[in-house]
Amino acid sequence: MYELTKSIPYLLNRAGVRMGALFSRRIEQFNLTLPMYRVLASLREQPGQKLSDLAETTVVELSTMSRMIGTLVTNGLVTRERLPNNERTVSINLTKEGIRIADLLIKEAMHYEEVAVRNLATADIEKLRFLLNEIHDLLDVLESEQESLLQ
């Protein structure tokens, strides 16, 4: 008999969605969503990114990312500049206030991570990171299957 609550997709989605929901609730007071936080954290690590890079990292559609950056510009957290040698590409950076908020929320995210993996051995955490990347990559196979079913 199939046991739903022991299946990897169920366990993965349950833990992942709950983790995201908890952190989303934590950053609500900053008027930020989870993808917005990811934009700030990603720009803190690597300034001057393009829309397409940020869309990939934060796992949102390019059109959604474009609107999201508009909101973050309005809120004074990021700037958007055309590159001098490429009219079609914009470079996105944190403002001073954006850096301040990013640092504050990264500190909070590190606390969430610390609690979530508190009971795990260091080797297990490394293993988990590897396994989550492996599974994410294999989901490409399922996505291709779906696309060929729709054709």
Next chain:
Amino acid sequence: MYELTKSIPYLLNRAGVRMGALFSRRIEQFNLTLPMYRVLASLREQPGQKLSDLAETTVVELSTMSRMIGTLVTNGLVTRERLPNNERTVSINLTKEGIRIADLLIKEAMHYEEVAVRNLATADIEKLRFLLNEIHDLLDVLESEQESLLQ
């Protein structure tokens, strides 16, 4: 420097949400959502469950579960009966059509799982199951923290 894309919350949410989104899209043609599928799969394993059991397994609020069961009753997939010795509790079961759909989708879910863990050793899959349960349980700590912040 903090690396967002190596953090466990990021990797966990990214893989979990993508897994859920892919399977949700797969079952759209049956007019079912992911929590509805979970209800069917859970009743296939354990018939005669209460609303509260199903709400816990499928990770939705009790009020949402009550509405969802209403929809599944209307669609002819489950039945809802009051227990003779307890007027306030209902027992939920699959109809014959509900069993047919559950079996079909469980087969599909098993395929998704098989693909997702295709590259992993059996011991790693066991390990992952353990780690995902551990993390999910530790998220209770973060939830309690949030509740005390709100008080």
